[in-house]
Amino acid sequence: MISFFEFFVRFLPDLLSGMGMTLLLTAEGVLAGFILGLAATLARTYGGKFWRNLAIAYIELFRGTPLLVQVFLLYYGLPGLGITLSREWSAFLALGLNSGAYQAEYLRGSILAIGEGQMLAARAIGMSKWKAVFYIILPQALRLAIPAWANEPVSLLKATSVVFLIAVPELMTRAKLIASRTYDPISSYLAVAVLYLVLVYLVDAAMKWLEQRTRLPGLSAVNESS
Amino acid sequence: MTDSPYILQAKNLTKIYGENVIFKDISLDVKKGETIVIIGPSGTGKSTLLRCLNLLTPVNSGQIFLEGEEITAHGVDHDQVRQKIGMVFQNFLLFNHLTALGNVMIGLTKVKKMPTEKAKQKALHELERVGLADRAHHYPAQLSGGQQQRVAIARALAMDPLVMLFDEPTSALDPELIGEVLGVMEQLAHEHMTMLVVTHEMGFAREVADRIIFMEKGRIVEQGSPEELFEHPQHARTREFLGKISELYGKKEKK
Amino acid sequence: MINQFFAYILQGTSVTVAVTLVALPLGLILGLLFALIYNYGGFWVSRFAAVYSLVMRGVPPIALLFILYFLLSGQMVNLSPFWAGSISLGIISSAYQMEILRGALQAVGEGQMIAARAIGMTRLQAIRYIIIPQAIRLAIPPWSNEASIVLKDSSLVYAIGVPEILRRAQQLSATTQQPFLAFGAAALIYFVLVFLVNRGLDLLAEKTKLPASMA
Ligand SMILES: Nc1ncnc2c1ncn2[C@@H]1O[C@H](COP(=O)(O)OP(=O)(O)OP(=O)(O)O)[C@@H](O)[C@H]1O
Numbered sequence A: 001m002i003s004f005f006e007f008f009v010r011f012l013p014d015l016l017s018g019m020g021m022t023l024l025l026t027a028e029g030v031l032a033g034f035i036l037g038l039a040a041t042l043a044r045t046y047g048g049k050f051w052r053n054l055a056i057a058y059i060e061l062f063r064g065t066p067l068l069v070q071v072f073l074l075y076y077g078l079p080g081l082g083i084t085l086s087r088e089w090s091a092f093l094a095l096g097l098n099s100g101a102y103q104a105e106y107l108r109g110s111i112l113a114i115g116e117g118q119m120l121a122a123r124a125i126g127m128s129k130w131k132a133v134f135y136i137i138l139p140q141a142l143r144l145a146i147p148a149w150a151n152e153p154v155s156l157l158k159a160t161s162v163v164f165l166i167a168v169p170e171l172m173t174r175a176k177l178i179a180s181r182t183y184d185p186i187s188s189y190l191a192v193a194v195l196y197l198v199l200v201y202l203v204d205a206a207m208k209w210l211e212q213r214t215r216l217p218g219l220s221a222v223n224e225s226s
Numbered sequence B: 001m002t003d004s005p006y007i008l009q010a011k012n013l014t015k016i017y018g019e020n021v022i023f024k025d026i027s028l029d030v031k032k033g034e035t036i037v038i039i040g041p042s043g044t045g046k047s048t049l050l051r052c053l054n055l056l057t058p059v060n061s062g063q064i065f066l067e068g069e070e071i072t073a074h075g076v077d078h079d080q081v082r083q084k085i086g087m088v089f090q091n092f093l094l095f096n097h098l099t100a101l102g103n104v105m106i107g108l109t110k111v112k113k114m115p116t117e118k119a120k121q122k123a124l125h126e127l128e129r130v131g132l133a134d135r136a137h138h139y140p141a142q143l144s145g146g147q148q149q150r151v152a153i154a155r156a157l158a159m160d161p162l163v164m165l166f167d168e169p170t171s172a173l174d175p176e177l178i179g180e181v182l183g184v185m186e187q188l189a190h191e192h193m194t195m196l197v198v199t200h201e202m203g204f205a206r207e208v209a210d211r212i213i214f215m216e217k218g219r220i221v222e223q224g225s226p227e228e229l230f231e232h233p234q235h236a237r238t239r240e241f242l243g244k245i246s247e248l249y250g251k252k253e254k255k
Numbered sequence C: 001m002i003n004q005f006f007a008y009i010l011q012g013t014s015v016t017v018a019v020t021l022v023a024l025p026l027g028l029i030l031g032l033l034f035a036l037i038y039n040y041g042g043f044w045v046s047r048f049a050a051v052y053s054l055v056m057r058g059v060p061p062i063a064l065l066f067i068l069y070f071l072l073s074g075q076m077v078n079l080s081p082f083w084a085g086s087i088s089l090g091i092i093s094s095a096y097q098m099e100i101l102r103g104a105l106q107a108v109g110e111g112q113m114i115a116a117r118a119i120g121m122t123r124l125q126a127i128r129y130i131i132i133p134q135a136i137r138l139a140i141p142p143w144s145n146e147a148s149i150v151l152k153d154s155s156l157v158y159a160i161g162v163p164e165i166l167r168r169a170q171q172l173s174a175t176t177q178q179p180f181l182a183f184g185a186a187a188l189i190y191f192v193l194v195f196l197v198n199r200g201l202d203l204l205a206e207k208t209k210l211p212a213s214m215a
């Protein structure tokens, strides 16, 4: 145990140099995923037939295949079609597209929970469909989605680790380098695991705080229906 | 086994939750075949008393005897004791994943290790006793509240208990369903089943009880025959409570 | 040409399915064990289960996979990459399955336990005959989600050299110089597998559903 502690302290600076990339990918992925997910949900819920089907296809394809396969398809596969992306761009796009498909489902859940009634009431005072969506439905739905959505940053943070398989210089890649240098893979990956655990804990705490801050009295996904 | 005239005896039971003394020094003698009704305001400890009697909750001090044998003694098998004391709950608590028949059978097959075929015959017989043979294959969610409670009674009866405890068996029921459950209980009383019933149904108490116990704040304030209690209550508190209760529940009394 | 292409990757499919079929039941057994000791165990074992869950779910699966892999294929134990990878995935999944089962056990409610004890069942009998049969039904929908996650996570054992779908696709991409087709085919096969798992478990949920209340 003492030796692992020494190991951890000794290689901490090395590991920390990968943390920036991990956090950057997480933040970018959550943000891109939010925009994609919101667009996909709106298309699916309020769009015409074409947009609805496109959104469903996007969501199902990205939820129905492993993230690692998506990463490989973008990084190794696209050059086959004459499109070449850098490691970082491939990682960013794959994480954003993947997260978007999941975020779409959180948002859809809360839009469905708000129900037809709100739309009806908005249309009754003369709003157009899209006005009603932006002024009445979304302000409620986004709030309502927060508790379920709050899991997404943590799960994306963990998900970023797979991009070390295309050698993006993030935490896992650093751990792998340390492992090959020290011939002690178990300690190296344990050390990175500890670091992930701390990051996950911090992000989770931040999300809990966000949940508290945005809670509307008396409004929750459970009691607000029809 | 001592030759006791009492089937169930409680001596100086005390129950404490944390700082809260729920009841103190309660003693109770139940004769074979007797029907006792316990009444009293909410939060008085009636449910807790019943749960202590069949050892679902441990008492802090005091002794309980079943057929003269102390069941609060060390080394007594609680599961064995509970087989002999049937219990019916306010909210039925049927096993949701089993049919009416399955609910009545499971204690026989798993606890008494009775062969399936024999258990089924006995279970059907018990369902018949409560008038539900035709609902044997319905799941709890497919039964009305009154029917669920009758299945729960059959489930308890199937274990051939020495005593049956009822904790407000009709308070969760719609008024029109109360009668069918009380009917079954009345029939049991006529068959000389020993019963301890917590209820607010004064009609039932008056007609069926051999003895009524009025409990308040963890104490037995007064007890006696229905006539003694209803016609000549000794304590002001008893009078007051009976007045209130007939005001509240009087409308529902039938027969 | 396309036929051979698919045939080659399909050989990897049986490996992917095998990894999943080892990991998922292993995760279920361990998860159930942990859920039971969390809900019904004494203070310390229950604490232990809680910490296990928190730690295992707080670290990326790929990092855990590497730790467990190197533990399981080292000097003391020496398993093949297939077994080390499958068992590692099972251990990882156990923490997630524990949470699913724990929630389901709690949702069954204290009343069912009391009623079971009241007819003389022991605690173990009550858990076995009354609580678990109901909890399993409640757990099927979230569990079906976990099943497809394990299936998708099986792609991670690519990293330790198990010849599953993704590894095959990579080899194919190198020999044919058709990377998009190769990884596209892999994605398609995963998609079909995930679809089949979800459908199959939907059917199971439908079959084991209890009749709803009378209307
Ligand atoms: N498990 C428990 N832990 C702590 N306090 C409890 C527990 N169960 C019951 N109590 C307390 O014991 C007291 C008596 O409760 P009990 O349910 O026995 O009353 P009751 O006479 O049956 O009332 P009611 O008519 O409302 O059913 C109450 O004050 C209650 O809050």
Ligand SMILES: [Mg+2]
Binding pocket: B046, B047, B048, B167, B168
């Ligand atoms: Mg009560």
